[in-house]
Amino acid sequence: MPTKIIEMGLLPETTFRILYQAPFGGPLYIEYGSDKTRIALREAEARFIKVEVSE
């Protein structure tokens, strides 16, 4: 997994939302943290993230 994901502040136990995805399996547009940071990452990188559905 690229260390960059963690450097960007997407740490274990962070709540995030997937807002958009580019077509044909393009990158994901996610928002997380109290700063409402928004980043884009590919599906391939997102697969490294273990998620638990909240709400």
Add this chain to the structure above:
Amino acid sequence: MQEKKQKQILLIGNPNVGKSTMFNVLCNRKQKTGNYAGVTVASLSGKYIYKNEEVEVIDLPGSYSIYPTSEDEAIFSRYLIQEQESYSGVVYIADAINMRRSLLLFQQIQDLGIPAIMVVNQIDEAEKRGIKIDISKLAEILNIPVFETNAKNNIGIETVREAVFNNDFKISQTNSFEIPTEQKALVYKISSNTSEKNLYKIWTLLAADTYLGKIENIHEIITQEDSKCSVPKRLQIHETVRRYQSIDKITSQITEKKPQLKELLTEKLDKVLVHKIWGYVVFLLILLLIFQSVFFLAEYPMTWIEDFFTWLSEFSGERLPEGPINSLVSSGIIPGIGGIMVFAPQIGILLYFLYLLEDSGYMARVVFLMDRMLRPFGLNGKSIVPLVSGTACAIPAIMSTRNIENVKERLITILVTPFMTCSARLPIYSIIIGLIIPDQSFYGIKYRAIALMIMYLIGFLMALFSSFILKSFIKTKIKSFLVMDLPTYKMPLFGYDFKLVLGKVWEFISGAGKVIFTVSIILWALSYFGPPQHKNEILATESSLDHSYLGRIGRTMEPAIAPLGYDWKMGIGILTSFAAREVFVGTLSTLYSLDDKAPEGKLIEKMRLDIKPNGEKVFSFATGVSILLFYAFAMQCISTIAVVYRETRSLKWTMLQTVSMTALAYFSALIIYQILK
């Protein structure tokens, strides 16, 4: 007089925090800043004088941590760590909207024992989002001076200058990161065997997988057993997670949040701009708007400039005394410079649009939209930025590839970017399209505009096609990835960008002007003088130009270019424009002015009326298309070759690119001419 003191400071921060704007305001310099991570592609230096001190400011590329993942981040880390003796301190720019992320890199810098002050930027933006930051509390916790600025409006800059003048930089006495027990022994061992006493610095050498700094004999000290317990990537992750834990404690103390009720601009805009369908529609419309403007908004100023130079040329022709100087000035230099000046409006408009797009934060969305489309071609979403800015100029475009982390994707992007239709091709395209495409329109869409669109498309498709080919030739083990910040939208600084554009256009004109000036003089000399002739050899239909040295040179190369449909004048144009494409038009302009048999008037008219001895048009449709294709594919730009070499550090790839582009240009022009003639 008191002697000036000198001092060097570094500007450091995450990408996209207003670092470059700060640099510009501090140094009063026109460096393009943008709302797209990675605009500062090289470290820049500027200077300002405050009181009696001259301060050199180094603007390093933004980074999220000291462990580099791309070339621009590597430039940052190396300078920060290896050049520690040359600077007095760091001005760390923190982003008020994203304090958490800003503090990560800041803590690392503090732990490295680097003296620093902090500047919190974009406070106004944060307040709009309901975030209030307690600056004095922050200063107390971090134990350093913290300032509040808004670089875009010049607020707080004087206080920063004053702090730099007073040397308020502070080195932290405590470490915010505790070296984990597993590695402690090793770190202490290295420390006791070398002169390095900063434990964190030793840790970073273990944790970085690329070269950051040097400690003598470190390889002798680290045994194989030692390196087992220090897998760089794992150490980095451990450090980052730990740091964020302590940072979260800090941010909870310094920030106060009001509940955010109204939907912010970024949220609203992104509903459309990254939409599965509308996102692409908008992107296409923006591109269309840019190209339409390049052609139609520029039309009026272009006519004025052209008329002015025609007048100037005639005026100087009449006023200057008859003789060689007269013909040098009025037929050589003035038409040569005019030939390039005329394209300033088009280049300016194109640049202005690109700057506004970068500034607003839209470029990151384009990366998001295009990543999936570009991946099959061995490119990254981030390649779209060099490709789009390649439509202005390949040189900054190639430099902007530095934030592409993957080496293979970066190399491919560098190799294919010169296929994009840069502004230097515009003069050639405009004049040739004007010659071979009629001035008619189809339901309001001009044929000439369509032809120009096709040329841009050909360039883009060739870029994609060659990436596809290159993809299978270049091997890499490193996996490609995309993790990218999506910044909040900001209102672009229209006036500021306009000033930058004026600067860039002037750079283009003066740069090209110098070359054209020199070329004009050489062309003039070669055409004014010729080998002695026998009187009866001069035919009535031939002008003296045909008999000059220049004519001779052109004739010698004719066998090579005749199959492409070019006459010797175009041949000379291609030869002189090897250094820079735009010289082609300047050269033709000079050549036609020198030709006493050519009619008076604008260059395009002279070219239109030029006929071969057999009565056919010199610029026939086939010849025109052949020239267009030649310039679409040929490298023809010394500066690009130089920048490719500098960025790839590989003579092999640079040569391969230049040779194959030239060959492609030659043969496609040859084939199309033979088909169409």
